[in-house]
Amino acid sequence: MRFIFHSSALVARSALANIVKRLDPSMMEQGITKLPFDRGLINRVLKMKAAKVNKKLKYVIVIGIGGSNLGAKAVYDAVYGSFDGLAEERYPKMLFLDTTDPEFLFAFSKFFKREIRHADQILINVISKSGTTTESVANAEWVMGWMKRRFKNVKDRFVITTDEGSKLWKLAEAQGLSRLSIPKMVGGRYSVFTAAGLFPLAAIGLDIRELCRGAREVTQRDASVSASIAFHHLEHGRTIYDHFFFHPELETLGKWVRQLVAESLGKHGKGLTPTVTIGSTDLHSVGQLLYGGPRDKFTTFVWAKKSAHDVKLPRALFFRGLVEGLPGQSAQKIMQAILHGAKKACRNESLPFSETILPDLSLRSLGGFLQCKMMETMFLGKLIKVNAFDQPAVELYKKETRRILQRE
Amino acid sequence: MRFIFHSSALVARSALANIVKRLDPSMMEQGITKLPFDRGLINRVLKMKAAKVNKKLKYVIVIGIGGSNLGAKAVYDAVYGSFDGLAEERYPKMLFLDTTDPEFLFAFSKFFKREIRHADQILINVISKSGTTTESVANAEWVMGWMKRRFKNVKDRFVITTDEGSKLWKLAEAQGLSRLSIPKMVGGRYSVFTAAGLFPLAAIGLDIRELCRGAREVTQRDASVSASIAFHHLEHGRTIYDHFFFHPELETLGKWVRQLVAESLGKHGKGLTPTVTIGSTDLHSVGQLLYGGPRDKFTTFVWAKKSAHDVKLPRALFFRGLVEGLPGQSAQKIMQAILHGAKKACRNESLPFSETILPDLSLRSLGGFLQCKMMETMFLGKLIKVNAFDQPAVELYKKETRRILQRE
Numbered sequence: 001m002r003f004i005f006h007s008s009a010l011v012a013r014s015a016l017a018n019i020v021k022r023l024d025p026s027m028m029e030q031g032i033t034k035l036p037f038d039r040g041l042i043n044r045v046l047k048m049k050a051a052k053v054n055k056k057l058k059y060v061i062v063i064g065i066g067g068s069n070l071g072a073k074a075v076y077d078a079v080y081g082s083f084d085g086l087a088e089e090r091y092p093k094m095l096f097l098d099t100t101d102p103e104f105l106f107a108f109s110k111f112f113k114r115e116i117r118h119a120d121q122i123l124i125n126v127i128s129k130s131g132t133t134t135e136s137v138a139n140a141e142w143v144m145g146w147m148k149r150r151f152k153n154v155k156d157r158f159v160i161t162t163d164e165g166s167k168l169w170k171l172a173e174a175q176g177l178s179r180l181s182i183p184k185m186v187g188g189r190y191s192v193f194t195a196a197g198l199f200p201l202a203a204i205g206l207d208i209r210e211l212c213r214g215a216r217e218v219t220q221r222d223a224s225v226s227a228s229i230a231f232h233h234l235e236h237g238r239t240i241y242d243h244f245f246f247h248p249e250l251e252t253l254g255k256w257v258r259q260l261v262a263e264s265l266g267k268h269g270k271g272l273t274p275t276v277t278i279g280s281t282d283l284h285s286v287g288q289l290l291y292g293g294p295r296d297k298f299t300t301f302v303w304a305k306k307s308a309h310d311v312k313l314p315r316a317l318f319f320r321g322l323v324e325g326l327p328g329q330s331a332q333k334i335m336q337a338i339l340h341g342a343k344k345a346c347r348n349e350s351l352p353f354s355e356t357i358l359p360d361l362s363l364r365s366l367g368g369f370l371q372c373k374m375m376e377t378m379f380l381g382k383l384i385k386v387n388a389f390d391q392p393a394v395e396l397y398k399k400e401t402r403r404i405l406q407r408e
Numbered sequence: 409m410r411f412i413f414h415s416s417a418l419v420a421r422s423a424l425a426n427i428v429k430r431l432d433p434s435m436m437e438q439g440i441t442k443l444p445f446d447r448g449l450i451n452r453v454l455k456m457k458a459a460k461v462n463k464k465l466k467y468v469i470v471i472g473i474g475g476s477n478l479g480a481k482a483v484y485d486a487v488y489g490s491f492d493g494l495a496e497e498r499y500p501k502m503l504f505l506d507t508t509d510p511e512f513l514f515a516f517s518k519f520f521k522r523e524i525r526h527a528d529q530i531l532i533n534v535i536s537k538s539g540t541t542t543e544s545v546a547n548a549e550w551v552m553g554w555m556k557r558r559f560k561n562v563k564d565r566f567v568i569t570t571d572e573g574s575k576l577w578k579l580a581e582a583q584g585l586s587r588l589s590i591p592k593m594v595g596g597r598y599s600v601f602t603a604a605g606l607f608p609l610a611a612i613g614l615d616i617r618e619l620c621r622g623a624r625e626v627t628q629r630d631a632s633v634s635a636s637i638a639f640h641h642l643e644h645g646r647t648i649y650d651h652f653f654f655h656p657e658l659e660t661l662g663k664w665v666r667q668l669v670a671e672s673l674g675k676h677g678k679g680l681t682p683t684v685t686i687g688s689t690d691l692h693s694v695g696q697l698l699y700g701g702p703r704d705k706f707t708t709f710v711w712a713k714k715s716a717h718d719v720k721l722p723r724a725l726f727f728r729g730l731v732e733g734l735p736g737q738s739a740q741k742i743m744q745a746i747l748h749g750a751k752k753a754c755r756n757e758s759l760p761f762s763e764t765i766l767p768d769l770s771l772r773s774l775g776g777f778l779q780c781k782m783m784e785t786m787f788l789g790k791l792i793k794v795n796a797f798d799q800p801a802v803e804l805y806k807k808e809t810r811r812i813l814q815r816e
Contacts, residue, residue: 331546
């Protein structure tokens with residue numbers, strides 16, 4: 001693996017070794033971890049891309065929620081997303097319809113009217129593993145209605161990604177919509193290396209082979225050590241598992257980790273609560289709590305050794321005498337100083353932390369991170385003794401929602 | 409107050425009354441809660457707006473981090489922000505430079521070159537209470553360098569908001585930059601109704617009088633009941649305080665609450681950990697953990713009775729037989745069904761929650777919410793017995809960062 005991964009010296013090596021020993025790599029669910037090795041899958045996705053993506057394409061609309069869209073969104077935002085407001089005209093862009101927020105849908109309809117002149121400018125990817133997700137079906141219906149009122153032959157502009165054999169799968173077949181399948185055994189939160197994650201990323205031109213290459217480089221050893229450290233601290237009362245990303249563009253990647261950890265491990269009264277912190281911004285928000293509050297958190301800092309770009313401050317300052325060390329300083333160096341200051345303060349206060357250091361924020365590195373976190377979560381499931389692949393409590397609110405919708 | 413505020417029936421009235429009794433309204437820090445009543449302050453802000461905002465203005469750049477920008481950003485995003493990628497050409501827009509992320513600054517410099525042709529198209533508001541915040545001083549320096557290379561007489565395009573008497577205040581005076589002051593006794597996280605929050609909002613054309621009007625309508629009684637409910641559950645082991653916003657456009661408002669709660673209450677080993685959840689999206693992320701995980705969370709649902717807009721699904725569906733109750737349904741009704749389903753499931757599982765129901769997402773309602781949460785936090789400080797106005801642990805990492813920057 002190309003990561004550097006280590007933890008502060010607050011766990012005895014022997015304690016850690018004892019936990020790691022309990023993790024036999026053969027316990028890993030091979031099906032899920034082998035997805036990035038599946039060349040047939042990658043080829044099917046690229047074939048669909050060739051069929052659907054033309055030079056006129058401006059927007060790929062991803063309709064999906066939770067595990068169905070977070071993987072693609074995490075990678076997209078890491079590469080483009082958090083600067084999209086500042087971006088030049090670079091197409092195709094990706095837009096996400098997750099929930100059915102009326103304000104957002106209203107803004108979206110105005111945007112449609114203004115921006116989309118030909119059906120070929122848009123490609124809609126509806127992603128729902130079960131095929132019966134309320135928000136995603138409602139949004140798919142709404143976009144289909146809009147497309148049919150405006151254009152002819154709109155079916156060609158949809159790709160449906162769902163479980164082979166789901167109701168949606170069959171309906172798409174009967175209606176002649178293009179389909180990609182999510183393997184039965186792969187839950188939404190583990191689906192980033194299935195068509196659910198790979199197709200939208202390929203459609204806007206990202207190199208999914210590089211993403212999968214990075215994932216293939218991860219070893220189970222790395223993931224088991226990472227899981228063991230988090231588990232050790234959980235057993236010592238640190239029930240909040242914080243991922244502290246020192247790159248604002250990784251905030252959605254944080255939300256992907258949060259979903260993965262919360263849904264895989266939070267059950268039967270057990271589990272840890274994942275939180276996401278963004279550096280340096282959130283040091284000015286939750287820093288006081290981290291350093292001064294209850295000792296119920298375990299932090300892992302995630303950062304990349306190299307940025308693709310950098311900027312430098314002038315040598316002759318205008319705002320003189322306020323902060324030392326700034327003349328001619330680079331933004332990257334300033335961020336590093338803050339990060340190392342934050343870690344040093346953890347050490348001084350005996351707050352345990354680990355680090356995942358990526359070589360850069362390339363697709364290869366991002367793919368490795370995604371794969372490593374999925375493996376770590378599966379191992380954590382073994383250690384906590386919960387099934388990391390079900391989500392029994394989700395039905396509790398869905399059932400009530402269905403009842404209310406049926407009554408109306 | 410115009411909110412409806414209530415909690416699930418899982419706290420005995422007498423227990424609650426006993427806590428409320430401990431909160432004498434005269435304990436409230438009058439200075440902070442009286443800010444929205446200060447017409448002189450509002451007039452100074454509007455006068456500065458009149459001096460700086462012209463018809464050519466396209467971008468207000470807010471340079472600030474943590475409490476210095478979160479209030480303005482929370483309100484801006486609630487009104488425009490989360491749809492900005494879809495927005496028509498509506499100016500002026502607000503852009504936020506918080507941290508010194510090299511990728512973001514690089515994207516920003518390209519954006520500058522492309523978009524800004526006259527100095528009058530841009531207005532830079534540097535906000536730092538202390539005047540010595542590393543990120544904000546670095547970003548101010550960087551933008552000043554860029555402006556000076558491109559335009560003449562750029563000083564006129566800056567407004568400095570800081571403590572009267574800070575080093576930055578004096579430097580701005582010596583250099584002839586326009587200034588607005590933050591009252592000494594008001595910490596960054598309580599500064600949304602000072603020039604820190606009000607000036608940027610006024611500059612892009614939002615009605616700050618309405619915002620302050622909503623804040624003036626909040627009673628201390630409401631805030632003390634709200635604080636007492638959260639405190640009751642904290643004393644029963646619910647150390648995670650979740651704000652569950654059922655509007656994606658309120659995510660930054662959630663981050664504002666998170667900063668307020670974390671920095672005010674997380675000290676001396678005490679405090680609660682604030683989390684932010686966005687409905688319905690995050691039901692598909694942390695829903696399983698909420699309903700099935702450890703019972704360490706207290707949830708407050710925040711939602712508005714009325715949306716400004718709505719959209720409807722077609723009566724004749726294309727995606728038939730997948731979800732019941734969708735034909736002709738409105739987005740607002742679907743969101744309500746999911747929200748009420750989520751609350752019903754909490755009741756079924758005996759998970760305590762409260763609700764803050766806003767009449768709408770107008771500036772008046774948003775102002776009321778901001779004021780209510782600040783009062784609630786001050787009361788929580790009294791109940792937890794911490795000083796809600798200091799942040800002693802923040803120096804721990806800042807000190808280390810300064811050391812590293814000085815060495816380089």
